[in-house]
Amino acid sequence: MENSIFKEVRRAVKNWWLLVLTGLLLIGLGVWILMTPLAAYASLAVLFSISLTIAGLVEVAFAVSNRDAIDGWGWTLVGGIIDLALGIYLLANPAVTLETLPILLGIWLLFRGFSAIGTSVALRSYGVANWGWLLALGLGIIVFAFVIMNNPELGALNIVIWTGVGFILAGIFRIMAGLRMRRLKERLDEHSDLI
Numbered sequence: 001m002e003n004s005i006f007k008e009v010r011r012a013v014k015n016w017w018l019l020v021l022t023g024l025l026l027i028g029l030g031v032w033i034l035m036t037p038l039a040a041y042a043s044l045a046v047l048f049s050i051s052l053t054i055a056g057l058v059e060v061a062f063a064v065s066n067r068d069a070i071d072g073w074g075w076t077l078v079g080g081i082i083d084l085a086l087g088i089y090l091l092a093n094p095a096v097t098l099e100t101l102p103i104l105l106g107i108w109l110l111f112r113g114f115s116a117i118g119t120s121v122a123l124r125s126y127g128v129a130n131w132g133w134l135l136a137l138g139l140g141i142i143v144f145a146f147v148i149m150n151n152p153e154l155g156a157l158n159i160v161i162w163t164g165v166g167f168i169l170a171g172i173f174r175i176m177a178g179l180r181m182r183r184l185k186e187r188l189d190e191h192s193d194l195i
Contacts, residue, residue: 061102
C-alpha cells in the first residue's frame with residue numbers, strides 16, 4: 001500500500017506533459033519572433049495575447065488537476081489565471097498591447113522567471129537531478145525581463161529580439177521541468193513496490 005507522500009508526489013507529476021506542451025508553444029513563438037522581427041512587432045500583440053490565453057488555460061488545468069498533490073499549487077493556478085486574464089484583455093485591446101508591449105512582456109517574463117525559480121526549488125526538494133539548470137533558466141528569464149523593461153528606447157527591433165529570446169528561455173524551462181517530472185514519475189513507478 002502506498003504511503004500518502006508517495007501518492008502525492010505521483011499525482012503531482014502525472015500531467016508533466018502539459019508543461020512540455022506549453023514550453024513547445026513558447027519556443028515556437030520565440031523562434032517565429034526572431035525569424036520575422038519587422039512583421040513580428042505588429043503581429044506580436046495578437047500572438048502574445050493568444051499565447052497567453054492558451055498558456056493560461058493549460059496552466060490552470062495543470063494546477064487544478066494537481067491541487068491535491070502539489071504543495072503551493074495555488075501559485076501555479078494564480079499564474080495561469082493571470083496569463084488567461086491578461087491574454088483575454090489584450091485580445092480585446094490590441095492597441096494597448098502595441099503601446100505597452102515592452103513593459104507588459106517584461107512584467108510577464110519577470111513573473112515567469114520567479115515562478116521558474118520556485119519550481120526548480122520544489123523539484124530539488126523531490127530529489128530531482130539537475131534542478132540547478134532550471135534555476136539558472138529562471139534567473140536568465142529574469143535578466144531578460146529587466147533588459148526589456150529598462151531599455152524600451154532600444155527600439156521595436158531590439159524589443160522583438162529580446163522578447164524572442166525570453167520566450168525561448170521560458171519554453172526551454174517548461175520543457176525541462178516537464179521532462180524532469182516525467183523522470184520522477186518513471187522513478188516512482190519503478191519503485192512503487194518498495195513503498
